Amino acid sequence: MTPAAEADWRLFRGDGVPRAVDLPPAPPWRRFAPAAGGRPELPYLIEPKHADVVNAALHLRRPLLVTGPAGTGKSSLARAVAHELNLGTLLRWPINSRSTVREALYQYDAIGRLRETTLSRDRGERQPDIGTFIRLGPLGTALIPSGTPRALLIDEMDKGDVDLPNDLLTVFEDGLFEIPELTRLPEDVTDVEVQTADHRGTVRVHKGRIQCDEFPVVVITSNGERDFPPAFLRRCIRLDLPVPDEERLRAIVAAHLGEEALREADDLLQAFLRRRAPGELATDQLLNAVFLRAGGVDLDAEGLLDAVLHQLTGAL
Numbered sequence: 450m451t452p453a454a455e456a457d458w459r460l461f462r463g464d465g466v467p468r469a470v471d472l473p474p475a476p477p478w479r480r481f482a483p484a485a486g487g488r489p490e491l492p493y494l495i496e497p498k499h500a501d502v503v504n505a506a507l508h509l510r511r512p513l514l515v516t517g518p519a520g521t522g523k524s525s526l527a528r529a530v531a532h533e534l535n536l537g538t539l540l541r542w543p544i545n546s547r548s549t550v551r552e553a554l555y556q557y558d559a560i561g562r563l564r565e566t567t568l569s570r571d572r573g574e575r576q577p578d579i580g581t582f583i584r585l586g587p588l589g590t591a592l593i594p595s596g597t598p599r600a601l602l603i604d605e606m607d608k609g610d611v612d613l614p615n616d617l618l619t620v621f622e623d624g625l626f627e628i629p630e631l632t633r634l635p636e637d638v639t640d641v642e643v644q645t646a647d648h649r650g651t652v653r654v655h656k657g658r659i660q661c662d663e664f665p666v667v668v669i670t671s672n673g674e675r676d677f678p679p680a681f682l683r684r685c686i687r688l689d690l691p692v693p694d695e696e697r698l699r700a701i702v703a704a705h706l707g708e709e710a711l712r713e714a715d716d717l718l719q720a721f722l723r724r725r726a727p728g729e730l731a732t733d734q735l736l737n738a739v740f741l742r743a744g745g746v747d748l749d750a751e752g753l754l755d756a757v758l759h760q761l762t763g764a765l
Contacts, residue, residue: 458746476740477705478733492704493522493529494697499688503530506686512603512621512667514682517690519672519761520731524604526690527668531600536666538647540587540601544609550616553588554626555643580641580651583628590646591665592624598663607674614681621684624661631657693732695722701732702739710743717742721758729760 460470474480478491495503503526506513515523531539542553562582569576585593591601606614620626631641631654642651669685671677693701698718703711721735738757741748748754 458744473744476736478736491525493525494700494704495522495526495529496697499690502686502688506688507534507666509686510664512669512685514606514669514671514677514685514687515690516671516673516687518692518731520733521690521692522732523668523670523690524602527600527602527670530666530668534600534666536598536600540591540599540646540665541604542587542601543604544606544613546608546610548609548613550588550613550620553586554592554620555583555585555589555628557628557630558582558584578641579630579634580643580654583630583641584644585646585652585659587646588620589626589659591667592620592626592659592661593645593652594660594662596662598661598665600666601668603667603669605672606669606677607671611675614677618680618684621667624664626659628654628657628659633657692725698722698732698735702736705736706739706743710739714739714742717748717754720754724758724760730758731761734758 460472503513507530515526517523528539531537542548559582562577562579565577565581587601588603591599593599628643631643634641634657640653640655641657643654644651695718698721699711702714702718717735717738721730721738724730734757738748738754741757746753748757
């Protein structure tokens with residue numbers, strides 16, 4: 450690396466001296482600003498036999514349960530399906546240990562409604578509509594009736610409570626849910642406008658019930674950390690994504706960064722393959738390394754390659 454290139458690479462020098470710097474372009478998969486065109490839709494490479502499983506789930510209107518080690522493209526598959534089928538912005542429900550089906554369906558701000566109702570009464574104003582305080586969650590938004598189904602990613606299901614998969618069974622089977630706060634309204638109040646999870650405005654709910662016309666395209670990811678109940682598995686189509694082999698890794702690098710970057714990265718690819726074991730390295734780590742190499746960064750510098758291709762399991 451030339452001294453000039455080295456200076457361009459080291460934006461931060463740790464010398465305590467403030468300086469104006471121009472950040473270089475981010476990797477394509479790390480671009481978010483709308484002014485820069487937002488994040489581009491990157492190619493998703495999938496083997497025909499795996500694409501066939503996706504198509505089976507689409508035809509059967511069943512959730513697709515995608516399993517596999519970290520970095521095999523499980524979440525990206527959901528975005529690719531939504532993009533190719535023109536299903537609109539992908540709805541996301543990231544799972545954690547406190548996730549519940551109820552919050553994924555809708556949220557009701559009872560405290561906010563009480564406060565605003567009290568203030569309106571004190572000012573002699575009309576009380577705010579209850580729909581102002583109800584927002585559909587990602588699952589609830591996905592079930593809004595429409596001619597075209599929405600796409601929903603339920604990410605890392607195995608992080609949730611052990612009862613969460615069973616709690617989803619009724620929604621998956623019937624494609625509907627009720628909002629009790631609306632079903633209890635007087636008989637003359639049949640339609641209420643509520644907010645949606647994607648902030649696209651409001652949707653009219655009739656008598657507190659939402660039922661889909663077309664079952665949404667649901668992709669559920671799991672890292673295989675625990676088993677799911679048979680009743681849940683029976684309602685899903687399962688796709689197990691393997692770690693990509695060398696040929697597929699080369700195709701992924703070329704698709705994301707170009708053939709020229711691939712030609713200059715054979716040693717990085719071999720280093721990645723030597724270090725990789727299931728669950729210990731992810732494909733995007735290889736892309737990170739190749740991107741830095743393409744930008745003129747010396748990955749042979751002490752500790753730098755280890756920092757980029759660090760293991761994902763075990764003690765740090």
